[in-house]
Amino acid sequence: MSTPTPDGEALARLLTQVAKGDERAFEELYRRTSARLFGVCLRMLRDRGEAEEALQDAWTSAWRRATSFDAGKASAMTWLSTLARNKAIDRLRQRREQPLDDPAMLDLLVDEEPTPAADAQHSQDYRRLRDCLDQLEPRQRRSVREAFFSGATYNELAVRCQVPLGTMKSWIRRSLLQLRTCLDA
Numbered sequence: 799m800s801t802p803t804p805d806g807e808a809l810a811r812l813l814t815q816v817a818k819g820d821e822r823a824f825e826e827l828y829r830r831t832s833a834r835l836f837g838v839c840l841r842m843l844r845d846r847g848e849a850e851e852a853l854q855d856a857w858t859s860a861w862r863r864a865t866s867f868d869a870g871k872a873s874a875m876t877w878l879s880t881l882a883r884n885k886a887i888d889r890l891r892q893r894r895e896q897p898l899d900d901p902a903m904l905d906l907l908v909d910e911e912p913t914p915a916a917d918a919q920h921s922q923d924y925r926r927l928r929d930c931l932d933q934l935e936p937r938q939r940r941s942v943r944e945a946f947f948s949g950a951t952y953n954e955l956a957v958r959c960q961v962p963l964g965t966m967k968s969w970i971r972r973s974l975l976q977l978r979t980c981l982d983a
Contacts, residue, residue, distance in 0.1 A: 805830075809874035810867075817864035824861060831875060832857075835882040842886040842947055852889050856882040887949035930980035938973045945970060 809830065815823030835856060839849035859881050867877050931939050937959060944950040944958070956966040 806873050806875065809878075810869045813860075813864055813867045813874045813877070814869075816861065817867060827860075827874075827878075828857065831878055834875070835878055838879055838882045839886045842883065842949070843889060848889055849886070852885040853882060855885040855888075859885070883946065890949035926981060927977075930977050933980060934973050934976060938969045941966065941969055942973045942977070 809827065812823045812827040812830075816827060832853070836849060836853050839852040839856070840846065843849045843852060856878070860878060863881075867874065872880070931942065934942065941955050941959060944955060945952075950958075952963060952966050952970065955970075956963045959966065961969075
């Protein structure tokens, strides 16, 4: 695991205080991270209202589940981002009857106005993740992106890539391990 930054340590301390029911710590945690978390939701849902709802659900979960945060397993920002991502995926799956845009087009989306999503994309963490993703084989990279940015299931990905389900699961698992190694370096 990489060395925690001073800001990352501060976020972990705030999250630990939230676990003890500290409302002021929750307010400060929200102030420091909500823009980036909103960017995660907006990038996935591409609808401001839906992203706001997903973010609210994520913050509700963060308040209730703060005791499950373990700084030894993930940074506070990673833990919060995972909550936000999972809430966005829940919303994507709820509206599955509406066809999603072509997941391959996600990289081509352009937002003309500066938003929290645009700010998050320019962060150092995003650049590191993008560089690590670029080291994956193209089919595996595309599968990981579709799984995490559009909420596609293993079955859907296997069908799209015309590979057996077990192969898709292996691709995703190996890709995530490779990403972890790259990000920890």
